[in-house]
Amino acid sequence: MGGCTSKPSTSGRPDNPFFPGNDYPLIDNPTPSASKASPFFPFYTPSPARHRRNKSRDVTGGESKSVTSTPLRQLRRAFNPPSPAKHIRAALRRRKGKKEAALSAEATEAPPQEEGEELGLDKRFGFAKDFHSRVELGDEIGRGHFGYTCSAKFRKGELKGQVVAVKIIPKSKMTSAIAIEDVRREVKILQALSGHKNLVQFYDAFEDNANVYIAMELCEGGELLDRILARGGKYSEDDAKPVIIQILNVVAFCHLxxxxxxxxKPENFLYTSKEENSQLKAIDFGLSDFVKPDERLNDIVGSAYYVAPEVLHRSYTTEADVWSIGVIAYILLCGSRPFWARTESGIFRAVLKADPSFDEAPWPFLSSEAKDFVKRLLFKDPRRRMSASQALMHPWIRGYDRDMNIPFDILIFRQIKAYLRSSSLRKAALRALSKTLITDEIIYLKTQFSFLSPNKDGFITLGSIRSSLSSNATDEMKETRIPEFLALLNGLQHRGMDFAEFCAAAINVHQHESLDCWEESIRHAYELFERNGNRAIVIEELASELGVGPAITVHSVLHDWIRHTDGKLSFFGFAKLLHGVSVRPSVKTTR
Known part of the structure; x- marks a missing residue:
């Protein structure tokens, strides 16, 4: 839902060439009325299921015309006929001297149906009903497409006297089951994430017949976007680092x-106060969703300038957030967007095809570490992109704040899962490649290995991993998140893993390939593999290693993988094996 905790209205924001007041709308929910494929993006043909979200979001939170109605097919529900008992009940109430408020509360007639609203919607959330007796509303401090935000104060209870921000979402805006579920999920996510210092604090949720009320921490320091504009769009490297660190920290926590x-986006980060060094808080989880470690999402949502390429391709997970952070980091350091166009289709084309420029000022005058940091957040291939936890260990960031806690990295669990399910030949290849890791990669892996609580013998086990996860998961997430992770690592049920094997299991080949030393690294790894892991293998055995049948097509595909002089894996086959290339397409779980 597009509102926020205490975001000021943007109507008075001055024009800026980098952040125009009327920005392009979010890429949210194509509809049947737009069912024709885009001439620029044939993959962007909307799914029929997208009609379920009857809403559109805007970068500035302003109104945007809905395209959800089908021309000449606007269905209207007729008003209910008047109740024949209406005049009798009215006479009885007058006779008993009932008040007008009671008349309204006891009315039996259904409220008028909103135009375009689905029939039979249940708009009961199970939230507390005593909002007006517990909370005193103040002035409006922000407005979005689906609601508005007011300052408020608790009248009684544990939070008596506490000044908060209350996000008010009219139920009249909830015209579909999906819109109702969005509100329900937003509250559930805020409850689940409660406690992180860089995340807006959730207090309580209420409802009445007209609205849903979400009480949250009041952040009075304004948006990150406003501070960017106040600086003329540019931060020094030292000024940008604490901003990016706070964003990475809270995003890594969310992903875990x-x-x-x-x-x-900068509009969805608020400062707690006007102080220059006040804390930054992530807000607005109305578009957020839960995702399992091995699951991918397919909804096209987000803000046009910050959307990741894989979101447009309808297959993405947590790496999409990292791309958005890369766009924010680029803006902080140079004051302009990395991908820009005057039309939405032009923005999409730039995101998919164009590379961000690092040639124009001020980039030639910034450090090579800063440029490498931003580039590694903006790789179009999400497999090559750093995770939020990895980014906190990047040389440009590492050491800036010695008290900074590096969170668990969910990428580690995905990598170990793939390793445990790999063939013995691929495991040998990964062990050889792990011997070529550079210092930065080893520092990162040592940090992650220590998080998993290795025992006195230097082994991590399923039990130590469970213990580590329990100490890092929120109370709301322990029951679901920990079993999800442990299910990925069943291969460790009866054995441990030392640091050497952990490096082989956790190494990300696609990220390693993006380093300048890749050619030298893979050549050296192949030499080690030749001495210690390579062996004679026939195509049928290799097909079995890869989990495919010995069909004729398999023989033709795998022909170049094996050296015909001695029947061992060739350098080409070694490189393919490292990447986990299979001759059959992998199955993806999307929703």
């Missing part, structure tokens, strides 16, 4: 708890 934000 199984939440992908999906709408990260």
């Amino acid at each position: 708890q199984g939440v992908v934000h999906r709408d990260l």
Whole structure:
């Protein structure tokens, strides 16, 4: 839902060439009325299921015309006929001297149906009903497409006297089951993520017949976007680092708890106060969703300038948030967007095809570490992109804040899962490649290995991993998140893993390939593999290693993988094996 905790209205924001007041709308929910494929993006043909979200979001939170109605097929529900008992009941009430408020509360007639609203919607959320007796509303401080935000104060209870922000979402805006579920999920996510210092604090949720009320921490320091504009769009490297560190910290925390934000942008980060060094808080989880470690999402949501390429391709997970952080980092350091166009289709084309420029000022005058940091967040291939936890260990960031806690990295669990399910030949290849890791990669892996609580013998086990996860998961997420992770690592049920094997299991080949030393690294790894892991193998055995049948087509595909002089894996086959290339397409779980 597009509102926020205490975002000021943007109507008075001055024009800026980098952040125009009327920005392009979010890429949210194509509809049947737009069912024709885009001439620029044939993959962007909307799914029929997208009609379920009857809403459109805007970067500035302003109104945008809905395209959800089908021309000449606008269905209207007729008003209910008047109750024949209406005049009798009215006479009885007058006779008993009932008040007008009671008349309204006891009315039996259904409220008028909103135009385009689905029939039979249940708009009961099970939230507390005593909002007006517990909370005193103040002035409006922000407005979005689906609601508005007011300052408020608790009248009684544990929070008596506490000044908060209350996000008010009219139930009249909830015209579909999906819109109702969005509100329900937003509250559930805020409850699940409660406690992180860089995440807006959730207090309580209420409802009455007209609205849903979400009480949250009041952040009075304004948006990150406003501070960017106040600086003329540019931060020094030292000024940008603490901003980016706070964003990475909260996003890494969200990802570990199984939440992908999906709408990260400067407008969705607020400062707690006007102080220059006040804390930054992530807000607005109306587009967020839960995602399992091995699951992929397919909804096209987000803000046009910050959307990741894989979101447009309808197959993505937590790496999409990291792309958005890369766009924010680029803006902080140079004051302009990395991908820009005057039309939405032009923005999409740039995101998919164009590379961000690092040639124009101020990039030639910035450090090579800063440029490498941003580039590694903006790789179009999400497999090559750093995770939020990895980014906190990047040389440009590492050491800036010695008290900074590096969170668990969910990428580690995905890598170990793939390793445990790999053939013995691929495991040998990965062990050889792990001997060529550079210092930065080893520092990162040592940090992650220590998080998993290795025993006195230097082994991590399923039990130590369970213990580590329990100490890092929120109370709301322990029951679901920990079993999800442990299910990925069943291969460790009866054995441990030392640091050497951990490096082989956790190494990300696609990320390693993006380093300048890749050619030298893979050549050296192949030499080690030749001495220690390579052996004679026939095509049928290799097909079995890869989990495919010995069909004729398999023989033709795998022909170049094996050296015909001695029947061992060739350098080409070694490189393919490292990447986990299979001759059959992998099955993806999407929703």
